[in-house]
Amino acid sequence: MARPELLIPAGNLEKLRTAVLYGADAVYVGVEGLSLRARQAEFNLDDLAVGVKEAHQQGVKVYAALNIFARNRDLETIAGMVRQLAEMGIDGVIVSDPGVLEIIKTTQPGLSIHLSTQANTTNVAAVKFWKAQGVSRIVLARELTLAEIGEIAGEVPEMELEIFIHGAMCMAYSGRCYLSAYRNRRSSNQGDCTQPCRWEYLLLESTRPDSPLILEEDARYSYLLSSKDLCLIEYLPEVINSGVGSLKIEGRMKSVYYVAVVTRTYRWALNSYLRDPAGYKCLPEWLAELRKISYRGYTTGFYFNEEIINETNPEVKYIQTHDLAGTVLEYDRAGKRILVGVRNRLTSDAQVELLLPDATIKLDPERMTAADGFIIREAHNGYQVYFPCEREVPKGAVLRKKID
Ligand code: SF4
Numbered sequence: 001m002a003r004p005e006l007l008i009p010a011g012n013l014e015k016l017r018t019a020v021l022y023g024a025d026a027v028y029v030g031v032e033g034l035s036l037r038a039r040q041a042e043f044n045l046d047d048l049a050v051g052v053k054e055a056h057q058q059g060v061k062v063y064a065a066l067n068i069f070a071r072n073r074d075l076e077t078i079a080g081m082v083r084q085l086a087e088m089g090i091d092g093v094i095v096s097d098p099g100v101l102e103i104i105k106t107t108q109p110g111l112s113i114h115l116s117t118q119a120n121t122t123n124v125a126a127v128k129f130w131k132a133q134g135v136s137r138i139v140l141a142r143e144l145t146l147a148e149i150g151e152i153a154g155e156v157p158e159m160e161l162e163i164f165i166h167g168a169m170c171m172a173y174s175g176r177c178y179l180s181a182y183r184n185r186r187s188s189n190q191g192d193c194t195q196p197c198r199w200e201y202l203l204l205e206s207t208r209p210d211s212p213l214i215l216e217e218d219a220r221y222s223y224l225l226s227s228k229d230l231c232l233i234e235y236l237p238e239v240i241n242s243g244v245g246s247l248k249i250e251g252r253m254k255s256v257y258y259v260a261v262v263t264r265t266y267r268w269a270l271n272s273y274l275r276d277p278a279g280y281k282c283l284p285e286w287l288a289e290l291r292k293i294s295y296r297g298y299t300t301g302f303y304f305n306e307e308i309i310n311e312t313n314p315e316v317k318y319i320q321t322h323d324l325a326g327t328v329l330e331y332d333r334a335g336k337r338i339l340v341g342v343r344n345r346l347t348s349d350a351q352v353e354l355l356l357p358d359a360t361i362k363l364d365p366e367r368m369t370a371a372d373g374f375i376i377r378e379a380h381n382g383y384q385v386y387f388p389c390e391r392e393v394p395k396g397a398v399l400r401k402k403i404d
Pocket residue numbers: 169170171172175176177178179180188193194195196197198
């Protein structure tokens with residue numbers, strides 16, 4: 001059995017380092033102006049060169065998304081970008097536009113080409129078509145069932161297949177939607193969705209605009225259009241047996257805390273599967289971890305049932321019990337303590353945990369100090385504080401706190 005790849009989103013250099021630290025096999029990144037994600041989730045080329053070098057030192061691959069639907073004015077920029085990506089040793093380029101594909105084939109024929117889920121590949125004939133065009137990997141449409149994916153893997157075994165196994169889902173078909181562009185002038189088709197499908201809505205009768213009908217569940221508003229998030233950790237054997245080689249997590253816009261939690265949790269699960277595929281059991285503590293990131297309830301999406309439209313959760317906008325508290329800046333061996341860069345307000349009564357790739361350590365915020373050992377009762381974003389810690393901790397490790 002080929003070892004399946006755990007593929008993690010990296011919206012910037014810090015998130016790339018976090019993904020590498022917590023066990024990613026590969027990361028995917030956006031490149032400034034040319035990926036379907038907003039600017040804050042994209043790399044400039046200097047940062048990307050650093051990220052590729054560091055990731056390769058740890059045996060982690062880096063794929064770059066060039067999945068815009070290019071206009072004529074973009075073509076020259078894309079050709080230059082493709083050359084620079086090839087020079088820095090990128091492991092694959094993710095495209096959706098046949099024009100971009102053609103530029104890569106003709107100017108950098110050695111580069112691996114991955115077809116984005118944005119291209120909506122849903123059948124064997126389409127996979128064969130893209131193979132003939134020089135594509136080596138396809139990110140299949142999220143709307144397929146595992147049975148259909150298995151048929152594709154059986155018919156075109158030489159094509160690498162990648163699917164999403166975790167993250168936010170869309171109410172529109174593979175993100176082809178104008179709701180955000182219409183409401184906010186920020187288009188999901190440019191990677192800039194503001195997710196208005198998840199907002200609270202009132203129903204108005206036009207003759208009585210002052211008397212809205214409020215859709216309520218248990219005194220809360222109803223989120224009728226908000227899809228639950230995808231989560232397949234319980235079904236890794238079914239996913240891998242379908243013939244998929246790359247397991248992708250959604251969320252280049254998500255936080256460094258999200259990256260840490262999903263990477264290490266799926267790493268634990270995948271390692272457990274690889275040790276004993278037949279005996280794989282999803283542990284309750286893994287599911288508990290995935291409930292400590294912001295989510296909207298979990299679903300298996302379309303993978304087991306093509307009849308359903310994305311499952312919504314009308315009662316819940318999102319659930320969030322924990323948040324990023326800070327990151328480790330360095331380990332002080334002599335003092336057996338960690339220096340932490342605080343990212344969210346910390347008080348001495350907070351419940352704080354340090355996330356390591358293989359363990360979770362409870363920290364005592366009553367022993368949070370300044371460099372001189374002076375006890376600090378409250379630390380704000382930007383503060384640097386120390387916590388006692390017997391175990392040596394890698395730089396970049398993430399601390400979380402329970403939300404009151
Ligand atoms: S508004 Fe909602 S349905 Fe439309 S693209 Fe954004 S997330 Fe998807």
